Amino acid sequence: MKNKSAFGPWQLASNTTALLVTLFLLVTANLAFWKNYFSIMPVQDFSSLAFAVAIVSIITGLIGMVLGLFGFKYVLKPAFALLAILAAAAAHFMDRYGVIVDRHALQSVFETDVREGSEWLSWRMLIYFLLIAGIPILFLWRTDIQYRPWPRELLARLGYFGLCLTMILLPAGLMYQSIASLARNHPEIRHQINPYNVLMAGRNYINHSVNIAPDKITELGADAKKGALYNSKKPKLLVIVIGESARAESFSLNGYARQTNPLLGKRNLFNFKNVSSCGTNTATSLPCMFSNLGRDGYDEKQAGGQENLIDVIRHSGLFLEWEDNNTGSKGIANRIEQADMSKLESGNRLCSEKGCYDAVFFKHLEDEFKEHPGDMVLVFHQIGSHGPAYFERYPKEFEKFKPACQTGELQDCSREEVLNAYDNTILYTDYVLDGIIQRLQEKQDSHDVAMLYVSDHGESTGEKGLYLHGTPFLFAPSQQTHVPMFLWASDGFLKNRGTQANCLRSRLGNTYSHDNFFHSVLGLLNLKTAVYDKEQDVFGHCGSNT
Ligand SMILES: [Zn+2]
Numbered sequence: 001m002k003n004k005s006a007f008g009p010w011q012l013a014s015n016t017t018a019l020l021v022t023l024f025l026l027v028t029a030n031l032a033f034w035k036n037y038f039s040i041m042p043v044q045d046f047s048s049l050a051f052a053v054a055i056v057s058i059i060t061g062l063i064g065m066v067l068g069l070f071g072f073k074y075v076l077k078p079a080f081a082l083l084a085i086l087a088a089a090a091a092h093f094m095d096r097y098g099v100i101v102d103r104h105a106l107q108s109v110f111e112t113d114v115r116e117g118s119e120w121l122s123w124r125m126l127i128y129f130l131l132i133a134g135i136p137i138l139f140l141w142r143t144d145i146q147y148r149p150w151p152r153e154l155l156a157r158l159g160y161f162g163l164c165l166t167m168i169l170l171p172a173g174l175m176y177q178s179i180a181s182l183a184r185n186h187p188e189i190r191h192q193i194n195p196y197n198v199l200m201a202g203r204n205y206i207n208h209s210v211n212i213a214p215d216k217i218t219e220l221g222a223d224a225k226k227g228a229l230y231n232s233k234k235p236k237l238l239v240i241v242i243g244e245s246a247r248a249e250s251f252s253l254n255g256y257a258r259q260t261n262p263l264l265g266k267r268n269l270f271n272f273k274n275v276s277s278c279g280t281n282t283a284t285s286l287p288c289m290f291s292n293l294g295r296d297g298y299d300e301k302q303a304g305g306q307e308n309l310i311d312v313i314r315h316s317g318l319f320l321e322w323e324d325n326n327t328g329s330k331g332i333a334n335r336i337e338q339a340d341m342s343k344l345e346s347g348n349r350l351c352s353e354k355g356c357y358d359a360v361f362f363k364h365l366e367d368e369f370k371e372h373p374g375d376m377v378l379v380f381h382q383i384g385s386h387g388p389a390y391f392e393r394y395p396k397e398f399e400k401f402k403p404a405c406q407t408g409e410l411q412d413c414s415r416e417e418v419l420n421a422y423d424n425t426i427l428y429t430d431y432v433l434d435g436i437i438q439r440l441q442e443k444q445d446s447h448d449v450a451m452l453y454v455s456d457h458g459e460s461t462g463e464k465g466l467y468l469h470g471t472p473f474l475f476a477p478s479q480q481t482h483v484p485m486f487l488w489a490s491d492g493f494l495k496n497r498g499t500q501a502n503c504l505r506s507r508l509g510n511t512y513s514h515d516n517f518f519h520s521v522l523g524l525l526n527l528k529t530a531v532y533d534k535e536q537d538v539f540g541h542c543g544s545n546t
Pocket residue numbers: 244245281282283456457
């Protein structure tokens with residue numbers, strides 16, 4: 001017989017244990033849910049109070065069901081401990097960054113490299129682990145779980161599930177209309193029920209990954225040929241820059257009150273002011289914008305199973321290379337040469353163990369010019385404004401907006417400090433893009449040169465309580481979906497291509513999206529292929545693509 005004290009070991013039935021852990025997580029791991037719920041539905045009178053009670057009952061039943069699934073001998077303790085750890089991690093991200101826990105969020109976590117991942121680890125996260133996971137683990141450790149002989153245990157389990165189901169179905173039945181309208185108007189809220197959201201996201205992620213591996217890649221645009229532009233003597237140089245987490249509203253080019261584009265502002269650019277992204281994270285936007293599927297037709301599996309814009313350019317015979325200073329091309333550049341610049345030259349003053357500043361591309365660009373004197377397309381995938389450690393994206397001398405947040409733990413900074421750090425990343429991007437243009441300009445006597453810039457998605461810096469990006473597209477704020485896009489081209493490039501600058505200028509305010517990217521690049525490069533659609537080419541109406 002063991003000694004019993006106030007610290008256990010307690011003897012509890014498996015159902016009681018599940019219920020206690022459920023109630024603990026209901027309170028501690030679901031702050032984001034309750035905060036969101038009570039801001040949508042404040043308790044003001046009897047009916048709103050009754051509705052709140054119904055919601056508490058449903059959420060308790062739901063978490064209780066999740067835990068109940070693992071309430072068996074030998075499984076219960078490790079499973080509950082693991083669920084508590086997952087719940088603690090999810091709670092940290094939801095409370096601190098307003099993250100929505102869904103398949104895409106898990107994808108971002110799993111497909112992130114270690115350098116990026118280390119920016120997430122913090123003492124505040126440790127406190128979340130100690131409180132939300134540590135307390136239940138301690139409790140489980142000090143508890144002797146009493147399992148009855150199996151027929152009675154089975155009955156007790158059935159009773160437990162019956163109770164959970166009643167807690168969900170009874171209020172749901174009574175208040176069906178109100179609950180349906182809450183779920184319809186605030187679809188994010190079901191992704192905030194912790195750890196139910198983690199399990200659903202995990203299930204969806206696994207389903208998705210299993211279904212996604214393509215057997216073979218379908219060809220796209222194998223008929224691509226160079227158009228009349230290539231009859232002129234000058235070789236063509238196009239640099240396509242894919243921005244990272246840069247949002248349109250923070251560019252002074254687009255009317256931002258702060259001077260974040262002191263250099264680009266002096267350039268003669270074709271700046272498209274109303275462009276929206278395909279997704280709100282890199283893993284969606286990047287394959288989507290390089291595909292010809294468009295946002296409505298985009299499907300990760302389909303896009304992964306067919307060639308993309310990179311391949312179409314490759315089929316035309318143009319030399320092209322993917323230059324990455326981010327976390328890779330997400331598979332889209334698998335069939336061409338890729339350079340990973342985030343780990344280039346350890347002695348380079350632009351690089352550290354945290355990665356490289358984007359200006360690392362300059363030297364690389366100059367080297368490519370020397371190696372490839374003919375036609376060339378380079379795709380530069382920036383680290384840009386990658387959060388949360390904005391301050392690590394630019395050298396100190398670019399810290400113009402102060403005080404700037406000096407940590408990846410954005411909650412430790414005021415909103416103003418976060419915004420300052422973010423704006424400094426845009427200021428640095430201004431310098432990097434201007435530097436690329438300058439290097440292209442130096443080649444304009446011998447080459448037709450151009451640079452096309454577009455960001456993959458935007459970023460939230462505390463608007464509506466959201467930080468970073470990845471909010472599901474349907475209810476993402478404009479900060480995450482309105483992206484900067486512009487073209488710089490030498491006079492020779494425009495002239496040889498037959499581009500009417502005034503015509504193009506008159507279209508800069510039109511509404512465009514990543515859907516236009518695929519066709520616009522083909523148009524800009526004057527490549528002929530059946531997969532090109534002139535209607536979707538933003539340059540298509542202002543000079544022939546023949
Ligand atoms: Zn991104």
